[in-house]
Amino acid sequence: MTQAAAIPLREVKRVTILGATGSVGRNTLDLIVRNRERFHVEALTAYRDCDGLIALAREIRPQLAVIGDASLYQQLSDGLAGTGVACAAGAEAIVAAAERPVDWIMAAIVGAAGLAATIAGVKQGAQIAIANKECLVCAGEYLTALADDRGAELLPVDSEHNAIFQVFDQQRPETVEQIILTASGGPFRTLSRAQMRDVTPKQAVAHPNWDMGAKISVDSATCMNKGLELIEAFHLFPVTANQIDILIHPQSVVHSLVSYIDGSVLAQMGSPDMRTPIAYTLSWPERMVAPVARLNLAEIAQLTFEAPDHDRFPALRLARNALAQGGGAPAILNAANEVAVAGFLGGQIGFLTIGDIVAATLENREMAEWLRPLDSVQEIIAADEQARRVARALVQHAE
Ligand SMILES: NC(=O)c1ccc[n+]([C@@H]2O[C@H](COP(=O)([O-])OP(=O)(O)OC[C@H]3O[C@@H](n4cnc5c(N)ncnc54)[C@H](OP(=O)(O)O)[C@@H]3O)[C@@H](O)[C@H]2O)c1
Structure with a gap:
């Protein structure tokens, strides 16, 4: 930046x-x-x-x-x-x-x-x-x-990236050891894969902490949102993919953290209300008053953290692999996910099929040529369109 x-x-x-x-x-x-x-x-x-x-x-x-x-x-x-x-x-x-x-x-x-x-x-x-x-x-x-x-x-x-933006030492990026993106875990954080099989779009959109649009709410439920955020963080901050970690934090109070070489960990906290990060960008580099509920830590009393479960939420691994693969893989991941989420919201596929379609699109042989480095916006758009065609066909033939 x-x-x-x-x-x-x-x-x-x-x-x-x-x-x-x-x-x-x-x-x-x-x-x-x-x-x-x-x-x-x-x-x-x-x-x-x-x-x-x-x-x-x-x-x-x-x-x-x-x-x-x-x-x-x-x-x-x-x-x-x-x-x-x-x-x-x-x-x-x-x-x-x-x-x-x-x-x-x-x-x-x-x-x-x-x-x-x-x-x-x-x-x-x-x-x-x-x-x-x-x-x-x-x-x-x-x-x-x-x-x-x-x-x-x-x-x-994004509240996580805005949090990192607030605590990342841009003058001394070499002193940053890790950035840690927090994730609420979404509405199905405690469900087994078997229990997730029959969840409805209405349940998926009902995020426990944040009031958001339908697409990002479903992404939060699959944890693809955190996968997309991992790739987003890689582009916004001067860190390697290995320096970006993900931590489940169900209360959505700590919006993200940056750890430094001396062992210090700086976090940004606040009520889960998008008007705080939006206000930060609207007034940047100053601050403006935002009419959000003030954080009352005594009332909240407990903040909890847990490691993400990659088996129940495979989207995290798909996104990390796409980032490591590079080239057109992240664009393909994103396009397939958009199509699959629309298919789920439209009642065409089940919740667990979203991740299956993203994985199958990335592996589809028609996508192989788009995994190379893409040199122009036109190529990115072409990869996106081709991934959408493949993913739409998979949605049509699913279940
Ligand atoms: N909501 C949050 O709290 C939150 C937090 C962090 C990041 N984000 C990110 O912010 C973005 C917006 O999220 P949101 O929750 O605000 O979504 P949203 O409530 O669904 O709103 C999406 C906006 O985009 C417009 N739009 C949709 N499709 C379009 C198209 N093809 N061409 C032009 N405009 C189009 C919509 O217009 P209509 O209303 O007319 O359809 C609407 O104004 C997403 O990328 C999301 O990941 C959201």
């Missing part, structure tokens, strides 16, 4: 929110609405939640509102008539929104679908609050190199 001069919070910051209607997007806007005088909102984007976008745009009054599904343009335009908010629709319009000059962009589209817009934001050299971990998983080398080249700052929003 580059450490270029940042805009002090006392100046008005021009911001764009990609994925405004989602969980991260709405938490971001909550902070902005509470500090209206500090922010000028340039653009808000959504995909299909047109009513949600209209309501947000009517409240926030950005310069531009963009809906990804082009068939919803008229509905958006009618809904914002008379407000002075410009409207646009389609995937290219989302990228164009990310190209509009601003100081700060929240990259909170879910999945690799957010890659093109995130790249556009990085290219303009803005601060990018990066929630969209899938972008870093499939194009981490490309995005970090581009950010260095354009002077863009990648500010981690």
Whole structure:
């Protein structure tokens, strides 16, 4: 990550929110609405939640509102008539929104679908609050190199990476021994594989500590979320894969830790509320007030930790292997996982089949040529598309 001069919070910051209607997007806007005088909102984007976008745009009054599904343009335009908010629709319009000059962009589209817009934001050299971990998983080398080249700052929003960002000694990275990502373990932390076989999407989405979008909630239940975060951490911080460890911590109070060569371990703690890490990126390098419940350790009384169980949660091993394999493997892992999670949420496959499909896609002979180093975004997108085709066929023929 580059450490270029940042805009002090006392100046008005021009911001764009990609994925405004989602969980991260709405938490971001909550902070902005509470500090209206500090922010000028340039653009808000959504995909299909047109009513949600209209309501947000009517409240926030950005310069531009963009809906990804082009068939919803008229509905958006009618809904914002008379407000002075410009409207646009389609995937290219989302990228164009990310190209509009601003100081700060929240990259909170879910999945690799957010890659093109995130790249556009990085290219303009803005601060990018990066929630969209899938972008870093499939194009981490490309995005970090581009950010260095354009002077863009990648500010981690994921609570774990934000925690590490807060306690990692960027001036002396050689003194860091390990970074330790904590994981709640998700809603099925104590279930056997046999018990997981019949869990429903509703159960999988009901995360014990965090209120999040459906896809990341299922990823938390399979522990693929932590696998994706392992790859994300590898790209965000100057450490090797072997220096990244995972620790189950069911209370989600310690958001992650960094251990140093002298035996010190620094942790960042807080209530499980995304507005804390979002506020940290929104005000960085200063701090701003966030309306989150204050941590009461006496009330919590006990913080517990355990090692992850790779047999019950094979996604962790799949992700670590994909990172070690390099080349297109992380992009394939991510694309197959997105397809499999959508298949599970759509009732086409069972919970345990998600991991099976990711593993089978990575091993599929049609994917072999995409395991090589991918030199361009076009190649990354081609690998992603091919992995989706393979994974979709596997979903169709599963069970
Ligand atoms: N939620 C959390 O607490 C949390 C924590 C850490 C990291 N993250 C990461 O942040 C990202 C967003 O998560 P989330 O939980 O906020 O997801 P979410 O609630 O499902 O929201 C996703 C957002 O992306 C938009 N979107 C979906 N598909 C799109 C497409 N094809 N093109 C353009 N926009 C699209 C959605 O628009 P519509 O609403 O119109 O469909 C929505 O605004 C994910 O990468 C996730 O892993 C989330």
